[in-house]
Amino acid sequence: MGPTDRLLAALFWSALTIGLYFLGKALYRRRPCWWLSPLMISPVLLIAVALVLHESYAEYIRGTHWLLALLAPATVSFAIPIYEERQLIRRTWPLLLLGVLAGSITSFLSSWWLASMLGLDRLLCLSLLPRSLSTPFAMTVSGDIGGVPALTAVFVVLTGVLGAALGEGLLACLPLRSAVARGALFGMGAHGAGTAKAHQIDGEIGAIAGLVMVLVGLLNVLTAPLLAAVVR
Numbered sequence: 001m002g003p004t005d006r007l008l009a010a011l012f013w014s015a016l017t018i019g020l021y022f023l024g025k026a027l028y029r030r031r032p033c034w035w036l037s038p039l040m041i042s043p044v045l046l047i048a049v050a051l052v053l054h055e056s057y058a059e060y061i062r063g064t065h066w067l068l069a070l071l072a073p074a075t076v077s078f079a080i081p082i083y084e085e086r087q088l089i090r091r092t093w094p095l096l097l098l099g100v101l102a103g104s105i106t107s108f109l110s111s112w113w114l115a116s117m118l119g120l121d122r123l124l125c126l127s128l129l130p131r132s133l134s135t136p137f138a139m140t141v142s143g144d145i146g147g148v149p150a151l152t153a154v155f156v157v158l159t160g161v162l163g164a165a166l167g168e169g170l171l172a173c174l175p176l177r178s179a180v181a182r183g184a185l186f187g188m189g190a191h192g193a194g195t196a197k198a199h200q201i202d203g204e205i206g207a208i209a210g211l212v213m214v215l216v217g218l219l220n221v222l223t224a225p226l227l228a229a230v231v232r
Contacts, residue, residue, distance in 0.1 A: 010063030017064055020045050034165035039157045039193055061150070071136040085211045092180055100215050103188035107132035108227070123148060126231060130220065131155040134191040137217030144224040145231055156191070163190025164197040171201075183208025188216060 023045075024038025034040070050060060061068075082089070089096065108129050115125035127147035130138040135156050142152035167186050176182050179202065186194035187209035195213050199206030220227075 006062070009059065013060050013063035014067065016049065017042070017046060017067065034161055037161050037164070037193065040161045043154070043157065057150075071139065074136050081207070081210045081214055085207055088208070088211065095180060096184075096212065096215060099184050099188065100212065100219055103132070103184075103212075104216055104220055107188075124151070127151040128155050129227075129231070131159045132189065132191065133217050133220055134213055137221050141220050141224045141227070145228040157193075160190045160193030164193040167194055167197055168201065179204045180208055184212045185209075187212030191216075 020042045021038050024036065024041040027036045027041065028038060046060070049055075050057075111128045111131055112125065115128050120128070123146075126145050127142055127149075129145065129147065130141040130152055133141060133156065135153055138152050138156045139149035142149045164186070167190055170185065171182055174185075176185060182201075183198055183205040186198040186205070190197070191213045195206060195209040198209035
């Protein structure tokens with residue numbers, strides 16, 4: 001494949017990825033069902049196109065790697081909700097710290113147990129561990145512990161979409177009344193997708209969900225070297 005062909009392929013896959021994402025957003029606005037979430041429908045349609053065209057993942061990522069590069073500034077932007085909710089952090093930091101620690105440990109242990117029960121190989125297991133973090137943090141942790149960041153991103157999407165879909169039902173069943181507890185459920189269990197769902201329920205719940213999502217991501221990125229030493 002010559003330089004011109006590579007450029008055209010890159011433009012095609014980049015435009016298709018962005019276009020399908022906006023198509024997913026439009027569909028979700030018209031019919032807000034979890035299976036029409038842009039995080040769910042965009043990858044499915046991209047895979048279908050790749051199969052029809054007999055293109056490999058390597059070819060796709062070669063043309064869209066610049067989109068992955070945007071995750072770096074996206075990670076930096078997570079400092080904004082921490083600053084905006086600094087008063088909330090001062091008031092509830094013991095609860096937030098306990099919840100973030102408990103949620104992170106539960107997430108990693110349950111992922112490891114599930115992977116072991118299903119007999120997944122070590123690479124898949126390591127890629128599955130950071131599934132409850134938002135994508136920028138999850139891919140960083142996955143790379144640090146020896147997983148496959150691209151595969152981790154798939155697990156993150158599935159966790160987020162399913163968590164957001166089930167979260168509202170869980171709120172009706174669990175005795176969680178405070179906005180902190182409700183927001184933490186979405187932020188810890190379903191990261192970005194859960195935070196978006198939490199904002200639909202209540203603004204304060206959404207703000208707490210976003211804050212918990214960021215704190216969980218920061219904690220796990222900082223402790224990734226320790227986690228890597230444990231799992232290796």
